[in-house]
Amino acid sequence: MVLDTVTLGVARSELIVIEGAAASGKSTLLELASGVRMPDRGAVWFAGRNTAGLQRASLPFVRRNIGYYSSESLLLLEDSALANVMLALAVRGEAPAQAEQSARDALALVKASDLENRKVASLSSGQKRLVALARAVAGPPPLVVADEPAAGVGDEARDIVACALCAARDAGAAVLAATTDAVLADLLVRRGGRRIHLEQGRIAGAPAMGLVPALTPSPTPGENFQPRIITLKIDDDEDSGQDEALPPATRGPA
C-alpha cells in the first residue's frame, strides 16, 4: 500500500503544495485525485461524487474537469501547441472560439505564445512540458493537479510554473501540486500556497486515523468558507465527502 491514511480536502481557490521524498506517495496521491487511478480502499470525493464508486464509463466525465499534468502527459506530436491545448477544452465542451482564446491565454501564461503554431514534434522536451502545463491550467478547470511541474523545464522556468499555478488558483481552481523541488515549493508557499509533507504514505504530523482539521476548511457559518472541490479520504470510512457540485455544463452522467 503506497498511501496509508490520508485525508485531504482542497477548496476552490486553494493551492496545496505536497512535498515529500521519492516514493513517499506524492504521485499516487495526485493520480488518485485526478482519477487516473482508483484507491484500493477509501474514497475520493470530487464535485459531490465518490469517484471510487463510479463506473468506469463515468470516469471520463470526472477526468475532463481536472487539469492533470505529469511527466507522462501525452501530447499530439503532429498537431500545433495551440491545438493540443485546445483539445482539453474541446473535451470539456467549450465553444471553439472560446476554447481558442482560453488556449492562447494559457500559452501566454507559461510564456509560450511564440510556440502556438509550432508542431509539438518540433519542440524541445522543456517546451513540450510547458505546453502540457498550459493544457492543464487552460480554462482553468475546477481542479488542477500538477506532478513535478518544474521538472525538466529549467531553473529559469520555475517562476513561470509558479505563476501559472497561482493564476489557475486565482481564477478559482483548486490546485494540488507535488514537488521535490524545494525552491518551487517555497515560491508557491510565498504566493499563498499551503504546504503539506508526505512521509511513507501519510501526511506528516497527522494522526494515524481521522480527519486532519488543519487541511480542510471548517464549514463554520459566518467564516469565509470555500467549499471543497475535492476530498481524498484514504482509509476505511467512505462517508464524509462534502463537496461542491460542478455546474451542469461540466457534469457527467449519474
Add this chain to the structure above:
Amino acid sequence: MKAVWLAHHLRRQVQAHRWVILAASAAFCLLALVAGGARLGSRTVARWGAFVGQNVHLIVYLTDDVDQERARDLAELLRRVPSVAQVTAVEPAAALARFSASATAFGLDGKAMDGLEPAYFPRSLEVRLAPAADLSERAGDLAKRLRPVPGILQVDAMGSGLARLSVWVKLGRRLGAALLAALALVTLAALAAVFLRSRGAVARRAAVLDQLGETATGIRLPTSLWMAAAAAAGAGAGALVLALGWQPLVSRLERSLGIVTNAPFPALGRADIAMGLAIVLLAGLAMGYFATPLPRAQDRA
C-alpha cells in the same frame, strides 16, 4: 462530444491521415469491384445460359408428318431413357422466333426474314442429358440409336459443339471464382495494411483524449466516421466503374465469342447498391472502432 468539435476532429484526422484514407478508399474500391464483379459475372453467365446453358446435347428433328401429339409421345419415350435429363419440344413457330432473334442480334436486316414462315422449320425435340464425364459419347450413342426411329428426320448430336462450350463455361466459372478469391485476399491484405498503418497514430490520439477525459465513444467516433466515409467513397467509385464499364466489356466479349442472347443485360440494382453501401459503411465503422485501441485502466496509472 459536440458536433462542432466532432467536425473539427474529423477535419484534423483527415488532414493527418490523408494517405491512409486514400489507401482505404482504394482498398474498398477494389473490394466493390471484386464483389460487384462477382455478382455481375454470375448474372452474365446466367444470361449466357440462355444461349449456351440450355445444355442441349441433342436436337432431334422430326419429319413433316409428325404432328404435335406424336411429338409429345416421342418426347415422353425419350424421357424414359435413363441418361436423358430433360426433353423440350420446339414447335416450328418457336424455332422461327429464335432464328429471327439470333439474326437480328447478329445485325441482319429484318426484311431478309420477311419471307420466312414457320412451316420452313421442322418440329424438333431438344434433349439434355444427365451430367457425366463421357457426355459427348453418350450423345453420339443416343443419336445413333434414334436415327432409325420412324418420324425422326435427323439427329444432331451437339457433343462436340455447344456441350463442349458449356464445359468451357463451367471451367471459366471456376477460374473466375478462383480469381475473385485471390483478388478478395489481396483486398483484405490491403485493408489489413491500412488498418495497421493507421493504428499507431490513432492509438496515440486515443491515449491523449483518454487522458483528457474523453469518453470511449468520443474517442472512437471520428476515426470510425472517416473510415466509413472512405469506405463509402471507395465502394461508390467501384460501383460507378462497374456501372459504366461492365456492359461495354461484356458486349465486346459476347461479340468476340459469338454469343447471342435476348436476355436482359445484367446490372447492379438499387437493392444491390443499398446492401453494398450498408455493408461497407458497417465495415468502415467497425475498422475505425477496432483501429482505435483504448488505454487499459492499468496503463493509465
